[in-house]
Amino acid sequence: MEVTNEHLGRYYRYLQQHLTFPFRATYEEETGPLSFTEHELNCLQLDQEIQFEEFYGILVECREGRKKTIRELADIVVDEENVNYQLIDDYQTWFWNYR
Template sequence: MDKSLYGKELAKYKLDYLGGHENIDAVLMNPDIIIYDKGIVISSSLNKNFIYLRWDKIESVVYYRESTEKIEIDYEEQKTVTLEKADESTDVMDMLLKIKSASPDTEILEKAEIHKNSKEESEEAFFPLDEQDLRIYARLGDIKENVMLEAYKKWKNYLSKTLRFPFEAEISEEQRGGSLQEGDKLTVLSIDSTDDLYGILVNIAKKKKRYVFPLCDLEVVDVKSENYLPVNDYSYWFTNYR
């Protein structure tokens, strides 16, 4: 295997290979799943053959959030390679992020079930995941639906370690009355606490006055700062995932 053909190695993961490619007609336990600049390579010391999937040959990558996480890579004409998480230390979301970073045009989908009626009948649906969705999944891990306190705790821990205070922000959402209104610029001083309804609360200053305010209603002024993406991701999650 001439690795120089694939470009730079970006990341390596361990997932079980369940089949789907003519080069390896067998199940492989914990082969190397390597993300390169030009595609994905699946190889194992237990098999002389390997699989190379170029980005331009991959049609989509489908993520299954089940008791055992699974990925299906659809390539060429109706061919599918199936990979399944076997080691708890494997971060599937990080792998999907690396795929999206290496090949932005590759479509990443998540399988979900849509409940049709009260009889619990459902049908499968597939929703696209962009890079922001993948970052959020990677940060929150496996949190059950509607368990907001656990999600808030994870966000608070992450943002406490990531954000650099103080920083300038602007109120991005309409406010109902009060002295703070949409478009106001202010200084974010620190994280204060969490609230069941408003999520993460931060200490802010506007001129000489100080307030406690929901982070979800703020946008970092400097879009190039290291604070912009974490705050934007949190606000996006608060609006779309709660």
């Protein structure tokens, strides 16, 4: 199943019903050649305004400290013990392999 706006919409609705919010996650930001900084996030909900975009995939609204941020669900990392781990891992596998 190729990643298209139609399929992203279906996946978005599925995740909207099955993900448990809020949850903790991390993402890595490239800060230089072969240099990364890890950021901790509190993911609040799937983004309600843009929801998804074919290039970036499904978006999630997060807080990084006091700052509100929107991150790509395909780029965040959740701990394997997190109740959402399998749902997010399945989505990321599909998104990165069928783009």
